[in-house]
Amino acid sequence: MSEDDPTTYGGLSPVAALSLVGNDTRAGVLWALSEARGSEGDPPVLSFSDLRDRVAPEMPSSQFNYHLQELVGQYVERREGVGGDRDGSGRDGGDAATLHADRGAGYALRSEGTFLTRLVRAGTFTGEGTREGIPVGVDCYFCDEPLAVTYEHWIAEVQCDGCEHVYDHNFTPPGVLADDPDAVLAQVAAFNRAHRLAFARGVCPLCGSEPSASFVDPATLPYPRPDHREVLVHRGCGHCGHLDYLTVGETLLRDPAVVAFCFAHGEDVTTTRLWELEFAMTDDVVDVRDRDPWRVAFALERGDDRLGIVLDDDVAVVDRTWNGAEHRPPSSDPF
Numbered sequence: 001m002s003e004d005d006p007t008t009y010g011g012l013s014p015v016a017a018l019s020l021v022g023n024d025t026r027a028g029v030l031w032a033l034s035e036a037r038g039s040e041g042d043p044p045v046l047s048f049s050d051l052r053d054r055v056a057p058e059m060p061s062s063q064f065n066y067h068l069q070e071l072v073g074q075y076v077e078r079r080e081g082v083g084g085d086r087d088g089s090g091r092d093g094g095d096a097a098t099l100h101a102d103r104g105a106g107y108a109l110r111s112e113g114t115f116l117t118r119l120v121r122a123g124t125f126t127g128e129g130t131r132e133g134i135p136v137g138v139d140c141y142f143c144d145e146p147l148a149v150t151y152e153h154w155i156a157e158v159q160c161d162g163c164e165h166v167y168d169h170n171f172t173p174p175g176v177l178a179d180d181p182d183a184v185l186a187q188v189a190a191f192n193r194a195h196r197l198a199f200a201r202g203v204c205p206l207c208g209s210e211p212s213a214s215f216v217d218p219a220t221l222p223y224p225r226p227d228h229r230e231v232l233v234h235r236g237c238g239h240c241g242h243l244d245y246l247t248v249g250e251t252l253l254r255d256p257a258v259v260a261f262c263f264a265h266g267e268d269v270t271t272t273r274l275w276e277l278e279f280a281m282t283d284d285v286v287d288v289r290d291r292d293p294w295r296v297a298f299a300l301e302r303g304d305d306r307l308g309i310v311l312d313d314d315v316a317v318v319d320r321t322w323n324g325a326e327h328r329p330p331s332s333d334p335f
């Protein structure tokens, strides 16, 4: 492995890190520590014997210890109690943080173990895993057909039955599912907003990297009805592979002037569901001025007031006017 190859904090390649979990006992250890953790506070520390009782009570100690030690340094950390070998594993040294040493000897999840088990939890559900036809409360902006959300297999979708325009087709974990359809709708809307805004603001919601930003011609994408759109913004994470396509309006929900302009006219775009924001759902106020390099204008008009924004090829704001006057945020940063 060369210096340039990605490694985990435990010094393993991605494949080596994944392969460590490919064993029932090890997976059981991670799950037991995750179950013990719940959603509050620091990771609990389970003693060797407690962990073995929970995961594989019939397994000889030495065999269980072998599997447990394979996880130590990657997904699990060993914490020392006062006085050395207090956990019964036969080892007297710890390799990890002693921050919580006062809580007794044993084993706890490292951050990698926490993230991995949370990710698996995020993909699980109980009961029915699909939903159909939850009314959004908004009619299609193109054909007036009432819109509805469908949820299936990690995808929340809002597609018009009348004209096939796709408003949303989002990677959404099944945690949004609930018994009450209104609750599902609320969770999908809130998750959708958080996710979109993270990409709009330039942070991958999964790994924290800065995603690339570029304009794309809707005709080059598989979405139906490219004739309904002027342009889309692609944000792609080179680190973890996560990606999203946003409208120009969705992208500009990060812009303080858009938030302030709408607020001044009685609209709170920080809480309104995205489906209810026509400027975010359609390109009616978007004007593609150039395609090579891209130059895209966006304008909101309310009464006699007008907010105009121009984005360059990097999807960065290069011009912003409020009623014709240049409008900059109250900082030294350009736009």
Ligand SMILES: [Zn+2]
Binding pocket: 140, 141, 142, 143, 144, 145, 160, 161, 162, 163, 164, 165
């Ligand atoms: Zn429609």
Ligand SMILES: [Zn+2]
Binding pocket: 204, 205, 206, 207, 208, 209, 237, 238, 239, 240, 241, 242
């Ligand atoms: Zn990422």
